[in-house]
Amino acid sequence: MAFQAPKGTYDVLPGSGFLAVRDGLLAPAELAGYSYIESPVFEDTELFARGVGASTDVVSKEMFTFTDRGDRSLTLRPEGTAGVVRAVLQHGLHHGQLPVKLRYAGPMFRAERPQAGRFRQFQQSGIEAIGLVDPALDAEVVALAWEGFRSLGLTGVRLLLTSLGDPTCRPAYREELTAFLTGLDLDEATRARVLINPLRVLDDKRESVQKQLAGAPLMPDRLCADCKAHHDAVIEGLQSLGVPFEPAPRLVRGLDYYMRTTFEFVHDGLGAQSAVGGGGRYDGLSEAIGGPHLPGIGWALGIERTLLALESEGITPPSEKGLDVYVVSLGVMAKAWAVTAVGAFRKAGVASDLAYGDRGLKGAMKAADRSGARWAVVVGDRDLEAGVAQLKDLRNGDQLAVPLAELTPTVLEKLA
RNA sequence: GUGGGUGUAGCUCAGCUGGCAGAGCACCGGGUUGUGAUCCCGGUUGUCGCGGGUUCGACCCCCGUCACUCACCCCA
Structure with a gap:
């Protein structure tokens, strides 16, 4: 055969259950008033550099960036939130009723080496609730992802939850953590990471590193009064919604915009990449990309990884209707x-x-x-x-x- | 970017120390001049990833290369 799909891409073939998963994950959100939005698959490169964070791995080494004929630098979106927030600001959706509730689905692009559950073009379903800070809204957002997984029949998904603090309490914590990490015996690459984003080190999988992290200070223990109150209220909200979670004080996200409520959905049947979805609150994102203060919270769930999770649980996703x-x-x-x-x-x-x-x-x-x-x-x-x-x-x-x-x-x- | 594994029919895979390229499934046809899913019979499908080397002879051994795959880093 002369051609095959480019490295890290794949074809959605008949019978894959792709549509049922992509849309099924969003069905509970639709019932909760989240409207469909679709934004371009490429955006101004600066949007991601400033929104996602120039120091993140995603931006610094995983973006598909190109120059168009007008000499503009464009980038295939590595994630969905920055584009959605940009669209909200551009069209003034935040001047109406708040929160602005949106759902979306589509391909994302990251120039990584492919492996099980990881592609260069991969698909996510996501939602965003933009415009206000209310722990009850955080709880709703998280619960809607949980319902999405459950509606597909998955029972092995676990919810990891933490708070990353905010500009009031995180800087002091970060300093404390940096001081702690600096005293450890780490390799050069990791020491560099301490300076760029010390929180990321908490997530290191290597046993040699994890052993030394036993006594590390943790963000949930250092939250300021407001963040603590918010976090406690989110926990209460999840409990009253019947959504079980596991406190994950070392959970870190790879995108810089997250603060306060942060969560990840994991499944043990996927191979090395256990995350099937993740999200959190991003109250500073709008300002980072030149907009007004506009808080928000959302998540994105990986379609391919959800399909892997279904397979590992022996669940066949519903197929298309078929003929009469x-x-x-x-x-x-x-x-x-x-x-x-x-x-x-x-x-x-x-x-x-x-x-x-x-x-x-x-x-x-x-x-x-x-x-x-x-x-x-x-x-x-x-x-x-x-x-x-x-x-x-x-x-x-x-x-x-x-x-x-x-x-x-x-x-x-x-x-x- | 780093490391391991695998490349043989549409799919899943056998192939002995180096001696004619195989099986199951799928597909097509027949058994039934007008009836499927079962059964029986028959048939089609190959650049053994690619290039070079060794040899009388290479799917098999050697070198190179490409692709896929898994893992690290990181992430959905």
Whole structure:
């Protein structure tokens, strides 16, 4: 074969359950008043540099950046929030009723080395609630992701929750943590990371590092009064919504804009990448990209990883609706009739197809079987002369002759 | 960017110390001149990733290369 999909990309193939997962994850949010929004897959490079944070790995080494013919620097979006907030600001959505509740789905791009559950073009479903600070809203947002996973039948998803503090309490904590980390025996790369973002070190997987972190100061113990009150209220909200969570005081996010409420959904059946989704509050993002103070909270869930989680739990995501009727014809007259019959079926809302390519009856019946249709309509020239079609129930083989004029009504009746 | 593994039919994979390229599934046809899902019979499908080397002879050994894959870093 001459070509294949570029490295780190994949094709969504029939039967993958992709649509059911992408839309299923957002279904609870839709019921909660989150409207659909779609923003461009590429944006001004500066939007991500300032929004996501220039020092993050995502921005510093994983972006697909290019220059267009007008010499503008553009970047394929590595995440969805910055673009959505940009759209909100650009169109003044925040001047209306608050919070602005939005949901979205689409491809994101990061130039990483692919591995299980990680692609260069990957898909996320996400929501954002923008415009106010209310711990009850935090709880709703988190609960909607939880419901999304549950509605797909997943039982192995765990919710990790913490608070990253805010500009009042985090700087002091950061200093304290930096001082602690500086006293440890770390390799050069890690020591560099201490200076860029010391919180990230808490997340290191290596045992040699984790052992030394046993006595590290933790953000939840250093929250200021406001952050503490907010965090406690979020916890209460989740409890009253019946959403179980695990405190994760060392949880860190890879994007700089997160503060206060921060969470991640993990699943143990995925391979090395256990996160199926994550999110948090980003009260400083709007200002970082040149907008007014505009708090917000949201999440993004990974479609591919959710599919992996479903697979590991032995759950087959629902497939597309499929056919109701498959028409099999014999003879030239019957073939012509079949084409119009299928047209009539479809107009009446009956999903139908017919056997194209003049194969034998046996082969056509085989095709009917494989189409997944509930009924086969078999028509030969001699049926047409008699003014009937044979309606066969493919589940049990029962077959009866139905007058041509009554065919569509009969099928509709049986479908009801 | 670093390290490991794997490349043989559409798919999943066998292939002995180096001696004719294989199986199952799928697909197509027949058994039934007008009936599927079961059963029986038959058939189609190959640059053994690619390039070089060793050899009388290479899917097999050697070198290179590409792709895929898993893991590290990081993240969904």
